[in-house]
Amino acid sequence: MRLYVGLVHYPVYNKNAQVIASAITTLDLHDLARLSKTYDIKEFYVITPLANQQSLAERVRRHWTEGYGAGYNRDRKEAMELIRVVESLTRAATSIKEREGESPLLIATDASKQKERSLSYEAARKIIEGGRAVLLVFGTAWGLEKEVMGKADYILEPICGRTGYRHLSVRTAAAIVLDRLAGR
Amino acid sequence: MRLYVGLVHYPVYNKNAQVIASAITTLDLHDLARLSKTYDIKEFYVITPLANQQSLAERVRRHWTEGYGAGYNRDRKEAMELIRVVESLTRAATSIKEREGESPLLIATDASKQKERSLSYEAARKIIEGGRAVLLVFGTAWGLEKEVMGKADYILEPICGRTGYRHLSVRTAAAIVLDRLAGR
Numbered sequence: 437m438r439l440y441v442g443l444v445h446y447p448v449y450n451k452n453a454q455v456i457a458s459a460i461t462t463l464d465l466h467d468l469a470r471l472s473k474t475y476d477i478k479e480f481y482v483i484t485p486l487a488n489q490q491s492l493a494e495r496v497r498r499h500w501t502e503g504y505g506a507g508y509n510r511d512r513k514e515a516m517e518l519i520r521v522v523e524s525l526t527r528a529a530t531s532i533k534e535r536e537g538e539s540p541l542l543i544a545t546d547a548s549k550q551k552e553r554s555l556s557y558e559a560a561r562k563i564i565e566g567g568r569a570v571l572l573v574f575g576t577a578w579g580l581e582k583e584v585m586g587k588a589d590y591i592l593e594p595i596c597g598r599t600g601y602r603h604l605s606v607r608t609a610a611a612i613v614l615d616r617l618a619g620r
Numbered sequence: 621m622r623l624y625v626g627l628v629h630y631p632v633y634n635k636n637a638q639v640i641a642s643a644i645t646t647l648d649l650h651d652l653a654r655l656s657k658t659y660d661i662k663e664f665y666v667i668t669p670l671a672n673q674q675s676l677a678e679r680v681r682r683h684w685t686e687g688y689g690a691g692y693n694r695d696r697k698e699a700m701e702l703i704r705v706v707e708s709l710t711r712a713a714t715s716i717k718e719r720e721g722e723s724p725l726l727i728a729t730d731a732s733k734q735k736e737r738s739l740s741y742e743a744a745r746k747i748i749e750g751g752r753a754v755l756l757v758f759g760t761a762w763g764l765e766k767e768v769m770g771k772a773d774y775i776l777e778p779i780c781g782r783t784g785y786r787h788l789s790v791r792t793a794a795a796i797v798l799d800r801l802a803g804r
Binding site (some may be wrong): 437463466467470471473474475476511512514515595596597598599601602603604605607608609610611612615616618619620 | 621647650651654655657658659660695696698699779780781782783785786787788789791792793794795796799800802803804
């Protein structure tokens with residue numbers, strides 16, 4: 437399995453459908469790093485073009501991988517080591533290409549059902565288990581901007597619960613998606 | 621489906637295996653309420669015996685169901701309305717009994733595999749789909765205290781990812797468990 441995860445802070449929408457760079461939520465870094473460790477994700481890309489937000493993410497990573505946190509909680513250290521802070525989705529894809537020798541297939545996630553390039557969980561799982569390098573991306577705030585969506589090879593089906601309510605946090609949505617795609 | 625969720629703040633363990641009452645994490649209230657709405661949970665019990673922590677949870681609930689938040693985000697309102705703040709697990713079970721006419725089956729969750737009363741996801745799903753009233757409980761901090769575990773009818777299998785790493789946040793663990801037990 438050569439699965440990578442990206443958490444995109446730019447470009448995403450705010451509540452009023454304006455394109456913004458969202459702030460880092462440090463708790464999301466912990467939750468997604470721990471999920472990444474659980475589901476054998478190779479690297480977890482924290483994507484933001486803002487220098488001060490990159491510094492914040494790096495500082496959190498260092499605290500838990502080299503600083504006081506590394507000794508305080510060794511399990512957390514293992515998870516936080518998977519974090520890579522990069523300025524753009526393109527940079528994340530390039531980094532994966534350098535490592536894997538092929539550009540990753542880009543699978544975006546969205547809370548709405550897409551008409552084109554929609555991918556079922558079953559089909560996505562087959563692609564991943566087939567050994568293709570895949571970058572699975574999640575948007576923060578009100579979701580990934582449409583140009584990013586346009587660049588994706590596939591857009592994963594939204595999470596269907598029992599009620600049609602589709603307003604999960606990115607943390608819990610990522611948990612469900614990773615369990616469906618990479619759980620045993 | 622008559623499924624209820626409980627988030628237990630006492631009695632739970634701290635890092636040093638001492639029994640404590642953990643602090644409310646307001647973000648967990650949001651995440652579990654949104655999951656509850658997604659997976660058609662009847663009520664989401666926030667369990668703590670500490671008066672100031674009960675007040676905090678009630679204040680968060682009211683902000684989003686009656687206060688400014690109710691108008692600001694109507695989707696969140698629908699989710700936060702599922703929150704019930706109670707002082708103990710016993711009180712949660714009694715409340716469900718009053719509503720359902722039967723005591724709920726108590727299913728506890730744990731990050732470690734149990735020797736006794738262990739329940740697979742498949743078996744748990746069958747019980748829930750069979751229509752039995754069920755209270756599914758999650759521990760905060762370092763997990764549910766052993767007396768609470770002793771009272772449970774069943775203990776759900778731990779989440780198995782791909783690596784054996786079992787250190788998820790309660791938010792993301794609850795997401796995975798609810799998707800496995802109540803997802804379509």
